[in-house]
Amino acid sequence: MINVFRSLNYYVRKDLAIVIALITIVSIPVVAMAFMGSLDGLSFSDMTGATYYTWMNSDVTLISLVAALLVVTRLVGSDLSDKSVNYEILGGNKRIAAFLGRIAAGLLWGGMICWILISLPLGYFSLMNGWGISVDMKWALLRQALMFLPLLRMVSLLIFFTILAGGAGKGMALAVVIIEVEAIIDSIFSEILNIDIKYALSMSSFRQVLSLDNAKSMVIDGKQVNVFLAQLPAGLIAVTIAVSLILTVLYLTGAALIFLRKDRD
Numbered sequence: 001m002i003n004v005f006r007s008l009n010y011y012v013r014k015d016l017a018i019v020i021a022l023i024t025i026v027s028i029p030v031v032a033m034a035f036m037g038s039l040d041g042l043s044f045s046d047m048t049g050a051t052y053y054t055w056m057n058s059d060v061t062l063i064s065l066v067a068a069l070l071v072v073t074r075l076v077g078s079d080l081s082d083k084s085v086n087y088e089i090l091g092g093n094k095r096i097a098a099f100l101g102r103i104a105a106g107l108l109w110g111g112m113i114c115w116i117l118i119s120l121p122l123g124y125f126s127l128m129n130g131w132g133i134s135v136d137m138k139w140a141l142l143r144q145a146l147m148f149l150p151l152l153r154m155v156s157l158l159i160f161f162t163i164l165a166g167g168a169g170k171g172m173a174l175a176v177v178i179i180e181v182e183a184i185i186d187s188i189f190s191e192i193l194n195i196d197i198k199y200a201l202s203m204s205s206f207r208q209v210l211s212l213d214n215a216k217s218m219v220i221d222g223k224q225v226n227v228f229l230a231q232l233p234a235g236l237i238a239v240t241i242a243v244s245l246i247l248t249v250l251y252l253t254g255a256a257l258i259f260l261r262k263d264r265d
Contacts, residue, residue, distance in 0.1 A: 004101025008075055012109060018074055021067040025114060029060050029121035048132030052125045053140045054228050058210040061147065062203075064118050065179060068151070069158050072110030073171035076102045077162040099259045103159065103252060110155040115148045135212065139230035143209050146237060149244035150205040154178075156251035157202065163255045179203070198236075199243045208236060 012018050033047050036055060122144060131137045157178065162171030182203035189195045190207070197204050212228040 001097040001101045001104070004098055005104050008101065008105035011078070012071075012075070012105075015074060015078070018071050018109075021070045022113075022117060024067045025064045025117040026120060028063060029056070032056050032060055033121075033125070045129055047125050048129045048134075049122045049126030050132030050134040050137070050140065052121050053144075054134045054212060057122070057144075058207075058212075060121075061118055061210060062183075062206065064114070065151075065154070066176065068110055068114035068118075068155070069175040069179070070172055071114060072106045072155050072158050073162045073175055074168045075109055076106045076159050077165070077168035077171045080163070080166050080168070095260050096256075099256055103255070106159050107152065107155060110158075111148070111152045115151055119144050133225060133227065135228045135230050139232065142237075143230060143232065146232070146240060147206065147209050149241055150202050150209060153205070153244040153247050153251075154202040156248040156255075160251040160255040160258075163259050199239055205240060205244065209240060 029052065033052060033056070034044070037043065037047060122141070158171065158175050161174045161178070162168065165171050165174060182201045186197065186201055186204045186207060189197045190204070198208055199205055209232075212230055214229040215226045216229065217224055218227050
């Protein structure tokens with residue numbers, strides 16, 4: 001497992017597509033904030049952590065999912081189609097070790113590292129210009145932390161489909177289809193049917209955690225500003241955690257069963 005994990009970590013630094021995807025996750029927020037600031041006549045000194053969170057954190061996160069899932073599918077599936085996984089096993093690695101090494105690398109880079117990169121703008125805009133007043137920092141950061149679990153859930157789902165498809169290219173194609181289909185279904189239920197499905201899909205879970213729908217007008221330092229209400233009900237937090245972890249375990253268990261069976265073919 002450790003040898004497979006190390007080789008995949010080395011592969012990250014050598015694979016141009018993965019490097020570009022990671023750079024894209026970091027650069028999109030800066031480009032987007034610069035563009036929005038130019039439209040509203042704001043400079044970078046006006047862009048606080050709260051400004052970024054209320055303006056575009058949710059949208060940028062969903063866009064960054066495509067890059068994050070490219071990382072996952074290439075790490076987990078890059079050597080499935082050419083059967084080089086068989087050489088790992090012939091070289092002394094057990095089947096379960098080869099699987100666990102891929103899962104560890106996929107969850108680390110597609111889940112943890114991408115979540116850190118997605119969250120970085122909150123840090124560097126706050127360090128440059130302070131947090132700001134448009135949303136409570138405590139609740140915004142809690143939402144950002146909680147967002148890791150739907151991301152982990154989606155990464156695990158894509159690991160399952162990548163192993164099922166037997167290759168990175170097919171896995172990435174499925175990743176895009178899954179994101180689009182989930183987004184369409186969530187939009188139909190929430191906006192057209194007015195039914196909140198909340199936890200049924202990864203995208204609906206992302207929306208529950210990241211979307212700020214309510215705001216109140218307040219006078220602060222003599223100026224009237226909109227302050228977004230970011231509080232989350234305790235029940236939503238608990239169910240998001242439980243559903244995300246349960247589905248993550250189920251997806252990875254299914255991926256393990258498929259991986260081990262295919263290796264015996």
